[in-house]
Amino acid sequence: MSESVTHPVFAVVGHPNKGKSSIVATLTRQDAVKISEISGTTTSAQTFDLNIDGETQYTLVDTPGFQRPRQVMSWCQQHAPNAAERKNTIQAFVREQRASGNHKFHDEVELLQPILNGAGIIYVVDGSIPYSPEFEAEMTILQWTGQPRMALINPIGGEAYVQEWQDALSQYFSVVRVFNPMTADHQKQFTILSAFAELYEPWRHNIESTVELLKQYFETLERQGAFVVAEHIQRILSHVSEIKVPADFVKSRLQDKLKHDYQSTLRHIEASMQKQLQALFAHPEMQMQTQQLSADYPDLFDSSHWYLYGLDRQKIVALSASAGAAAGAVIDVGMGGTSLMTGAFFGGLVSGAASLFATAKPENLKINGIPLAGETLKAGPMKELTFIFVVLGRAVDFLEIILRRTHADRSVAELPETNLTARMNHLPKVEQVQLTRLLQKAHKGLSDSELVKLRDWILKLCLSPSA
Amino acid sequence: MASKHVTKAIEQFFFKGGATRALFRWLDFRLFVSQKNNKLIPSSDNRSHSATEYLQAWQQQMSLTTPATGILRLLAVIAVLIGFTAMAGVLNVSQASFINIWVPLALFAFLPLLLTLSSFYFSFVSPAKHNLHHHPLLHWLINKLNLQQFIPYKNLLLPWLLWQLQSAAILFSASALLAFFILATFQDYLFGWSSTLITDSATMTQLMTAISWPWHWLLEAPTAELIQQTRFSAQASDLTVSANDVWWMTLVMAIVVYGILPRLLLALLLRQQFIRQLRSNIQNSSDVEQFIVAQQHQVSRNPIQSDDHHVENGTVSLPSTETVLISWQQPDIHFNVEKNLGSDDWLQDEQWLNSAASQFDKPVWIIIDPMQTPTGELADCIELLQQHNESINLVLYPINADDSRYQQQRKSWQFFAQRHAVTLKEGHAHV
Numbered sequence: 077m078s079e080s081v082t083h084p085v086f087a088v089v090g091h092p093n094k095g096k097s098s099i100v101a102t103l104t105r106q107d108a109v110k111i112s113e114i115s116g117t118t119t120s121a122q123t124f125d126l127n128i129d130g131e132t133q134y135t136l137v138d139t140p141g142f143q144r145p146r147q148v149m150s151w152c153q154q155h156a157p158n159a160a161e162r163k164n165t166i167q168a169f170v171r172e173q174r175a176s177g178n179h180k181f182h183d184e185v186e187l188l189q190p191i192l193n194g195a196g197i198i199y200v201v202d203g204s205i206p207y208s209p210e211f212e213a214e215m216t217i218l219q220w221t222g223q224p225r226m227a228l229i230n231p232i233g234g235e236a237y238v239q240e241w242q243d244a245l246s247q248y249f250s251v252v253r254v255f256n257p258m259t260a261d262h263q264k265q266f267t268i269l270s271a272f273a274e275l276y277e278p279w280r281h282n283i284e285s286t287v288e289l290l291k292q293y294f295e296t297l298e299r300q301g302a303f304v305v306a307e308h309i310q311r312i313l314s315h316v317s318e319i320k321v322p323a324d325f326v327k328s329r330l331q332d333k334l335k336h337d338y339q340s341t342l343r344h345i346e347a348s349m350q351k352q353l354q355a356l357f358a359h360p361e362m363q364m365q366t367q368q369l370s371a372d373y374p375d376l377f378d379s380s381h382w383y384l385y386g387l388d389r390q391k392i393v394a395l396s397a398s399a400g401a402a403a404g405a406v407i408d409v410g411m412g413g414t415s416l417m418t419g420a421f422f423g424g425l426v427s428g429a430a431s432l433f434a435t436a437k438p439e440n441l442k443i444n445g446i447p448l449a450g451e452t453l454k455a456g457p458m459k460e461l462t463f464i465f466v467v468l469g470r471a472v473d474f475l476e477i478i479l480r481r482t483h484a485d486r487s488v489a490e491l492p493e494t495n496l497t498a499r500m501n502h503l504p505k506v507e508q509v510q511l512t513r514l515l516q517k518a519h520k521g522l523s524d525s526e527l528v529k530l531r532d533w534i535l536k537l538c539l540s541p542s543a
Numbered sequence: 544m545a546s547k548h549v550t551k552a553i554e555q556f557f558f559k560g561g562a563t564r565a566l567f568r569w570l571d572f573r574l575f576v577s578q579k580n581n582k583l584i585p586s587s588d589n590r591s592h593s594a595t596e597y598l599q600a601w602q603q604q605m606s607l608t609t610p611a612t613g614i615l616r617l618l619a620v621i622a623v624l625i626g627f628t629a630m631a632g633v634l635n636v637s638q639a640s641f642i643n644i645w646v647p648l649a650l651f652a653f654l655p656l657l658l659t660l661s662s663f664y665f666s667f668v669s670p671a672k673h674n675l676h677h678h679p680l681l682h683w684l685i686n687k688l689n690l691q692q693f694i695p696y697k698n699l700l701l702p703w704l705l706w707q708l709q710s711a712a713i714l715f716s717a718s719a720l721l722a723f724f725i726l727a728t729f730q731d732y733l734f735g736w737s738s739t740l741i742t743d744s745a746t747m748t749q750l751m752t753a754i755s756w757p758w759h760w761l762l763e764a765p766t767a768e769l770i771q772q773t774r775f776s777a778q779a780s781d782l783t784v785s786a787n788d789v790w791w792m793t794l795v796m797a798i799v800v801y802g803i804l805p806r807l808l809l810a811l812l813l814r815q816q817f818i819r820q821l822r823s824n825i826q827n828s829s830d831v832e833q834f835i836v837a838q839q840h841q842v843s844r845n846p847i848q849s850d851d852h853h854v855e856n857g858t859v860s861l862p863s864t865e866t867v868l869i870s871w872q873q874p875d876i877h878f879n880v881e882k883n884l885g886s887d888d889w890l891q892d893e894q895w896l897n898s899a900a901s902q903f904d905k906p907v908w909i910i911i912d913p914m915q916t917p918t919g920e921l922a923d924c925i926e927l928l929q930q931h932n933e934s935i936n937l938v939l940y941p942i943n944a945d946d947s948r949y950q951q952q953r954k955s956w957q958f959f960a961q962r963h964a965v966t967l968k969e970g971h972a973h974v
Contacts, residue, residue, distance in 0.1 A: 093916040110843035115916040115955035127839055129549050130593030143919030146889035205914050210872050233948045300829030355833040521673025524823045
């Protein structure tokens with residue numbers, strides 16, 4: 077193995093367009109590994125690392141596919157004096173191609189170089205097409221390199237020929253596994269990583285500790301993802317949009333505008349939640365198709381009077397009474413306390429009563445024609461239980477999609493019709509009630525400990541089997 | 544990420560320089576992460592970095608928010624001035640007579656205690672404690688401190704603001720106490736008591752014993768004798784006092800115990816709550832992880848991408864007598880073909896392609912299974928055939944146009960045919 081690299085390195089090789097890039101994307105959690113429908117798009121080898129806690133756990137090298145394996149084999153057979161010289165022959169081939177500047181074997185040089193540098197080999201084949209002897213040249217070249225190697229059968233289009241491939245591959249590879257990078261869940265990924273550990277004894281410890289770290293990491297991610305959802309649900313439910321209504325303005329027009337503002341803010345918060353989850357689970361390039369969130373309820377709007385400085389009537393009266401009491405107290409102090417705080421008492425009473433009277437008809441409060449008070453139209457906070465569960469259901473569905481999605485999956489994700497009831501039924505009755513009460517309270521704002529409780533329920537709902 | 548020592552190191556990074564600094568470093572960081580482009584300018588070395596290294600790089604590349612704390616300082620100065628002048632006013636309002644002990648007690652001990660209790664209620668007990676709409680003063684302060692961008696994180700901002708306000712409020716009582724000591728150093732003040740409702744000294748003695756209970760182990764409460772001696776009325780105020788120092792010490796203790804201590808305790812409680820919430824937010828939030836994932840996001844360099852350019856292919860019937868048929872890696876094909884290429888040794892294929900056997904007077908069709916993938920070796924064969932023959936065509940066979948996999952494979956073949964200047968056709972078995 078290479079002296080400079082301490083972590084395992086694997087070159088992912090194979091025939092063109094058999095899903096090598098998909099495997100690299102899934103096992104390194106990188107959704108920007110380009111996966112093209114067109115064969116031969118990977119033109120140079122590129123390394124992708126899986127990092128945990130700032131340490132690279134392993135590196136996968138995404139390589140171009142074999143283009144001329146029979147020609148390479150032919151050259152090697154002509155230049156290998158005996159079996160002991162096979163690895164040297166492959167090295168000589170790569171050296172000669174580099175020295176000659178010949179681009180004909182560019183792809184072979186790119187894929188062989190990391191192997192000659194010490195990388196283990198992951199040979200990828202397509203389990204949906206039959207095995208044929210044309211692949212033997214590729215497998216023989218890899219065998220000649222003498223590096224630890226395993227084969228992954230990628231059932232891209234089906235598993236019709238998996239058994240046939242297993243029989244053939246076991247002749248050349250010590251470990252053969254079936255692995256679909258599009259659908260592999262965490263457990264399946266751990267199984268493949270454990271197979272890596274079998275390849276080469278010095279890597280065993282590294283890979284086993286990587287699997288342990290990954291298990292902890294995924295658990296942390298799930299909790300953090302659920303916390304993102306909890307925070308955003310709270311933001312959606314407690315959001316209030318306000319608009320001041322001039323006394324002679326058409327209120328219904330303002331209602332439309334307010335409804336639009338309110339809904340677009342809620343959608344913006346939901347989109348921000350989805351973006352954060354995509355960022356957290358390393359799916360920044362994921363495309364979504366979903367119905368827009370709608371918050372159109374008959375009792376969405378509430379109106380109250382607004383006053384100068386944004387205080388409501390109750391607060392103005394209380395503040396005014398306090399100010400009067402304070403002024404009265406100054407008089408009491410001036411009298412050396414002999415008035416026994418009667419100044420404060422009457423000051424508060426008179427001032428409070430005056431402001432109570434003045435704010436009885438707020439629209440009449442004007443200075444130089446400029447209104448000091450009027451009506452405030454409010455949308456939110458949301459207390460409608462149906463909507464609360466719609467928001468929760470959508471968020472849980474999205475979290476589930478992103479938890480299950482592999483990094484090789486480039487399809488447009490669709491948010492299904494939510495079925496929260498089925499998920500809720502997996503919670504004990506007491507917890508259902510507690511969750512409902514917590515959600516009903518969310519419009520007032522939740523403390524950190526309440527957010528953590530909500531997070532745990534969201535995670536339970538998400539991990540429960542949906543209907 | 545996952546391990547405890549990393550979490551600890553992340554916390555230490557944010558808490559460098561005190562709790563207030565920690566809050567704004569954390570809120571700035573959360574705002575940065577929520578932006579669309581949250582990737583830092585990459586460093587020159589390609590090695591992977593730890594979470595704290597990435598955070599330090601972020602701090603170097605960003606300018607951190609410093610709240611406009613001038614308004615908080617102004618509030619503190621106002622509290623100091625009011626406290627000082629109020630005490631000076633109470634002590635000097637009438638130099639000739641006694642100072643009624645109820646006045647300074649009410650202003651500097653009981654009123655602050657009431658306000659502290661009300662602050663405690665709004666900070667810890669009120670059901671609307673997290674709702675900014677119920678805190679117009681805090682809303683106003685947020686605007687004045689230019690912290691509007693942090694309103695989405697009000698769960699952290701509110702405890703900090705409440706802590707700051709209580710810290711400023713302590714100054715009112717502290718400056719009143721200071722004013723008392725300064726003025727009492729240079730002036731002899733006499734304290735007494737007077738009341739319309741409390742008619743007998745015994746009730747007053749009981750009241751004073753109750754008020755003085757918190758510090759009775761340190762200083763004895765005003766005795767019945769002293770209370771009797773120091774009662775005065777508006778009509779007759781010329782009393783002789785032998786133990787005035789008990790009154791002023793009682794006043795000082797009342798200010799400390801009812802005015803300053805509860806406020807101090809509340810401020811400490813709020814500070815502790817704020818730090819606990821900040822810590823919990825840093826631990827539970829996914830922002831650090833989102834940030835690290837964004838920094839480690841790798842993009843492929845490979846330039847060729849699908850262009851979704853659809854080309855209509857010609858359809859031909861197989862087998863055809865007017866063409867030469869060659870198959871590619873299909874030894875079992877059920878047509879008569881001139882040669883099956885790609886399955887034997889390369890040298891054999893090359894020899895055949897270079898020989899006269901591969902020179903034809905009819906167009907050449909190379910039959911390919913569309914499920915195969917184009918390779919350089921096929922391109923080499925086409926090139927050799929093109930040296931001796933004018934018309935080389937690739938014929939995909941068998942065709943399953945309804946299969947999505949076929950549609951996908953066809954794109955690869957179209958791309959290959961275009962690249963090597965050959966015609967691509969779809970072959971159907973002649974019935």
